[in-house]
Amino acid sequence: MTTPRLRPLIAGNWKMNGSRALTTDLIRGLAGLRAARPDLAVDLLVCPPAPYLTLAGELLRGSGIALGAQDCHVKASGAHTGDVAAAMLVDCGCQAVILGHSERRADHGETSALVAAKARAALDAGLTAIVCVGETEAERDGGATLEVVSAQLEGSIPADAEAGHLVVAYEPVWAIGTGKTPTPDDVAAVHAHIRGLLKAWFKDGAEMRVLYGGSVKAANAAVLMHVPEVNGALVGGASLKAEDFWGIAQGAV
Ligand code: PEP
Secondary structure: OOOOOOOOEEEEEOOOOOOHHHHHHHHHHHHHHHHHOOOOOOEEEEEOOHHHHHHHHHHHOOOOOEEEEOOOOOOOOOOOOOOOOHHHHHHOOOOEEEEOOHHHHHHOOOOHHHHHHHHHHHHHHOOEEEEEEOOOHHHHHOOOHHHHHHHHHHHHOOOOOOHHHEEEEEOOHHHOOOOOOOOHHHHHHHHHHHHHHHHHHOOOHHHOEEEEEOOOOHHHHHHHHOOOOOOEEEEOHHHOOHHHHHHHHHHHO
8 A cells, every 4th residue: 555645855965066156046046936836735955065054044044945964973063073963954054964875875985874873863953864775786786676775774764763854765876867767667666665664663654755866857757756655856966956956846746
């Protein structure tokens, strides 16, 4: 049985892109599009690089669009040069943080145990943790997708997480930034599997949003966003243009 449709979340991961000028233009553009269609039944979230969070938070005020970050440290404060605490993100106006993105797992050797500790810190600070999981191309070709996703999920989500503050993003690594996407049937199979695990582990697992991420664009959003158990998108490249991001949001309803 599929879960009743949850309100979609369209989250933009700007990655290490942008400037003060881009942040200003992009958020003004998005806020204008959102203001013209407040009835569109989607939640929007933008996740700029850390240096632009405060500016973005100011620009987003009153827009109905939420602000998120791309990482946080496990500790609340201290001698951790270059790192950012979850409470600092809250102080900058963030409501959410992306954790365990495959680029952080690859670039910084982040393990699922570290991701779980970061998610714990995020939840303690009052943030929503968007926990990313996904298989590499070799793992997919080896038929290990469900095994990899299960292990990452089990290792990365705190045991007491609740639907109001926990979002899962399924992002096949081979689909990120490549223009390649899984077939809708493949997405459906992985999302059904994730939903089964969440329901088994959490009493409100049916209400936890599970996003699909990997080369989502306005042109494929309507199909991907209507796959059963897909509750929105985590968007990289197409989140850097207001019209493209908004096009995805329109496709999700
Ligand atoms: C991402 O990195 O989270 C992502 C989904 O990127 P893209 O949309 O560019 O594939």
